Amino acid sequence: xxxxxxxxxxxxxxxxxxxxxxxxxxxxxxxxxxxxxxxxxxxxxxxxxxxxxxxxxxxxxxxxxxxxxxxxxxxxxxxxxxxxxxxxxxxxxxxxxxxxxxxxxxxxxxxxxxxxxxxxxxxxxxxxxxxxxxxxxxxxxxxxxxxxxxxxxxxxxxxxxxxxxxxxxxxxxxxxxxxxxxxxxxxxxxxxxxxxxxxxxxxxxxxxxxxxxxxxxxxxxxxxxxxxxxxxxxxxxxxxxxxxxxxxxxxxxxxxxxxxxxxxxxxxxxxxxxxxxxxxxxxxxxxxxxxxxxxxxxxxxxxxxxxxxxxxxxxx
Amino acid sequence: xxxxxxxxxxxxxxxxxxxxxxxxxxxxxxxxxxxxxxxxxxxxxxxxxxxxxxxxxxxxxxxxxxxxxxxxxxxxxx
Ligand code: SF4
Ligand code: SF4
Ligand code: SF4
Numbered sequence: 001x002x003x004x005x006x007x008x009x010x011x012x013x014x015x016x017x018x019x020x021x022x023x024x025x026x027x028x029x030x031x032x033x034x035x036x037x038x039x040x041x042x043x044x045x046x047x048x049x050x051x052x053x054x055x056x057x058x059x060x061x062x063x064x065x066x067x068x069x070x071x072x073x074x075x076x077x078x079x080x081x082x083x084x085x086x087x088x089x090x091x092x093x094x095x096x097x098x099x100x101x102x103x104x105x106x107x108x109x110x111x112x113x114x115x116x117x118x119x120x121x122x123x124x125x126x127x128x129x130x131x132x133x134x135x136x137x138x139x140x141x142x143x144x145x146x147x148x149x150x151x152x153x154x155x156x157x158x159x160x161x162x163x164x165x166x167x168x169x170x171x172x173x174x175x176x177x178x179x180x181x182x183x184x185x186x187x188x189x190x191x192x193x194x195x196x197x198x199x200x201x202x203x204x205x206x207x208x209x210x211x212x213x214x215x216x217x218x219x220x221x222x223x224x225x226x227x228x229x230x231x232x233x234x235x236x237x238x239x240x241x242x243x244x245x246x247x248x249x250x251x252x253x254x255x256x257x258x259x260x261x262x263x264x265x266x267x268x269x270x271x272x273x274x275x276x277x278x279x280x281x282x283x284x285x286x287x288x289x290x291x292x293x294x295x296x297x298x299x300x301x302x303x304x305x306x307x308x309x310x311x312x313x314x315x316x
Numbered sequence: 317x318x319x320x321x322x323x324x325x326x327x328x329x330x331x332x333x334x335x336x337x338x339x340x341x342x343x344x345x346x347x348x349x350x351x352x353x354x355x356x357x358x359x360x361x362x363x364x365x366x367x368x369x370x371x372x373x374x375x376x377x378x379x380x381x382x383x384x385x386x387x388x389x390x391x392x393x394x
Binding site for chain 2: 230
């Protein structure tokens with residue numbers, strides 16, 4: 001016997017909004033960043049904060065709105081860096097959205113589409129940062145936010161190999177790297193770089209103290225460049241390691257590296273083409289990592305060649 | 317001038333990160349541009365971190381000597 005209640009998927013209700021009868025579909029709401037809570041009539045309103053950044057001015061205004069509409073007077077910071085206003089009555093959706101719009105604050109998204117990108121501080125204010133992750137997150141938000149995909153599509157940007165924004169568990173992640181180049185003339189053989197390299201990629205020549213570099217151990221963090229007193233180590237090029245197919249959740253998957261030095265100006269193309277490939281190959285409800293497993297990484301890499309070519313595509 | 321070419325010395329052996337850098341920074345703040353501070357740092361974490369922080373604050377490391385398990389740096393105030 002089928003359970004009648006499990007079969008019942010009705011989500012539409014008629015509500016009386018400002019004197020007029022309106023139909024509301026909870027499923028539509030979900031795609032707009034309204035998430036049903038377990039408490040009757042109450043929803044979470046998730047705001048769109050790319051890279052987890054807000055101006056203090058906006059934050060003050062959001063605080064006032066949250067204070068007015070949250071029945072319990074609480075907010076929550078989501079794991080994807082967006083501010084969520086909790087305990088909002090669905091009858092007040094129109095009012096809260098209108099007030100948020102007035103201060104230029106948009107509501108985030110859920111469902112099968114490109115989500116708000118996350119990002120670390122990057123080189124704007126973090127000393128380890130090699131790429132401007134905040135600028136990149138802003139760009140992705142402007143260009144790709146809400147684009148429909150077979151399942152959720154999460155992107156993130158880390159400024160360096162410490163990878164605070166966890167690019168290894170994203171559908172598509174970008175992590176900053178720098179290629180260090182050594183110039184012998186400037187080197188005094190002080191050995192600081194071999195001490196500074198935590199990866200053991202630099203050893204000091206026992207006689208001269210000058211570095212012996214092992215590119216296979218290098219993870220492109222740039223510590224040697226920052227530490228060298230004489231600028232003998234210099235940045236040759238900056239870029240992003242591109243990782244695809246990661247996710248967390250019940251069945252976590254680690255993303256695979258598909259490109260090792262993608263320059264800033266190619267990031268948008270990489271995302272656009274990846275979404276195109278995913279929409280052409282992915283099944284409804286399938287994360288891109290599983291699509292890659294089913295269709296094959298080679299198929300994807302071939303499709304991406306126009307963007308990844310010459311950036312040292314890594315074949316897993 | 318205590319030693320030839322050096323205006324002050326800080327022995328930071330055994331001092332943890334980032335206190336070793338903060339001490340260096342405070343000392344340099346009391347000095348005039350162009351003056352030289354000698355800093356003694358342990359290998360490991362201190363030498364991984366302090367030189368790059370000194371550079372980021374706009375000072376110059378003009379000499380580095382490795383002496384066993386520690387480093388003797390000469391820092392010119394920027
Ligand atoms: S990933 Fe690197 S740059 Fe970004 S916050 Fe972490 S340490 Fe800083
Ligand atoms: S970039 Fe980082 S890992 Fe590579 S040699 Fe320099 S310090 Fe070592
Ligand atoms: S830190 Fe710079 S000067 Fe010192 S050994 Fe390394 S490359 Fe040479």
